[in-house]
Amino acid sequence: MKYYLKKCWPTVTAASICMVVAYGLQVCTSLVQIQITQGLLDGDLRAFTIRIILLLLTWLAVVLCLIAETFFQGRAVRRMNNALRRDMAAGLLHKTHQEYHKQESGEYLSQFTNDVNQIEQMAWTPFFTIMGSAAQVVFGIVALASIHWLLLVISLVIALVMIFVPRLFSQRLGTVGTACAAS
Incomplete structure (x- = not known):
């Protein structure tokens, strides 16, 4: 490329x-x-x-x-x-x-x-x-x-939360989804 x-x-x-x-x-x-x-x-x-x-x-x-x-x-x-x-x-x-x-x-x-x-x-x-x-x-x-610099900091923190919080629950949701599909 x-x-x-x-x-x-x-x-x-x-x-x-x-x-x-x-x-x-x-x-x-x-x-x-x-x-x-x-x-x-x-x-x-x-x-x-x-x-x-x-x-x-x-x-x-x-x-x-x-x-x-x-x-x-x-x-x-x-x-x-x-x-x-x-x-x-x-x-x-x-x-x-x-x-x-x-x-x-x-x-x-x-x-x-x-x-x-x-x-x-x-x-x-x-x-x-x-x-x-x-x-x-x-x-x-x-x-x-x-x-304002504080607006930038708050936005970056919110962006990080939006990225990493779903990752915390994705494994648990995958396990629950598999168990639900199996039953």
């Missing part, structure tokens, strides 16, 4: 940058919405209007970044798939006549279509999903810390 990511690095990088910028701007929109609410509570119509315009411009930038990210991600996936197919074809060309005819032509065709699609679903798509999730977590942490 790393080989193909490096081979297609310009489009992968462009997609990643657009994704990170879009998620960063989404967090900014949340912070601007907090300021809008504060402006309403303070009764400051001028600040409210300026922040609404800023919010609209930020959302426009988010949409443009997401469009660019979709374009570059699609291009990157297509290029990685094509590079994979080229490498598979080169491997076929290096086979002897006897090695080539050990498999049916349908198997080779399956490798070029189904296997490449499976690699796309199990490698390329999760790669971009993980990158996006990591960017969202980092920007979320920064946003919480910018509001």
Whole structure:
């Protein structure tokens, strides 16, 4: 996977940058919405209007970044798939006549279509999903810390509780579920 990511690095990088910028701007929109609410509570119509315009411009930038990210991600996936197919074809060309005819032509065709699609679903798509999730977590942490450090600490503690508490009960629930299914 790393080989193909490096081979297609310009489009992968462009997609990643657009994704990170879009998620960063989404967090900014949340912070601007907090300021809008504060402006309403303070009764400051001028600040409210300026922040609404800023919010609209930020959302426009988010949409443009997401469009660019979709374009570059699609291009990157297509290029990685094509590079994979080229490498598979080169491997076929290096086979002897006897090695080539050990498999049916349908198997080779399956490798070029189904296997490449499976690699796309199990490698390329999760790669971009993980990158996006990591960017969202980092920007979320920064946003919480910018509001108040205690909010960040409380959120992290709650997240840890939500992760580890179900693990404490999963073994017991599995035992009870097995006993219930057996009776």
